[in-house]
Amino acid sequence: MESSGSVSFDLGVEAHFCNCDIQASLKTSWTEKNLGRRFWGCPRFGKKSMPLACVYFAWYDPPLYKRTLEFFPPLMRRIKMLEAELQKQREKERRLEIGLVVSCVLGLVGVHVALCF
Structure with a gap:
């Protein structure tokens, strides 16, 4: 050293x-x-x-150069906004997937109950 x-x-x-x-x-x-x-x-x-x-x-x-300081911050704000929007869409997709699974399970239970009677 x-x-x-x-x-x-x-x-x-x-x-x-x-x-x-x-x-x-x-x-x-x-x-x-x-x-x-x-x-x-x-x-x-x-x-x-x-x-x-x-x-x-x-x-x-x-x-950093002055031009860099003018150019990059708006791009970073745009990236952050798009990442937040993407996260919201992923959460929405996840909720829809859960809803679909629940609907399928309830549908199968309903068919099973209907066949039993």
Whole structure:
């Protein structure tokens, strides 16, 4: 390990070590201001089971261009809206499948009862 607190990954990416003295994770920001920009962070950060995580943070990617900041947020909002719509449709499909199964079962019970009398 180098004194700078970093080593190289096999993939050619220089690893960083957080203040916990463990290898920092390369994560991706999904905020509108830093959309898709990668950063190094403590792997314990934000985990309830790890309350003693440090707040190590270092950008991996350079800042985004102004045009990128104008272009991507509307696309991300559209994606989120479409994902929410897809989730609603999946829930609706699931309810219809359950209704169909219940109808078939009740229909079979009705036929069985009718045949018995």
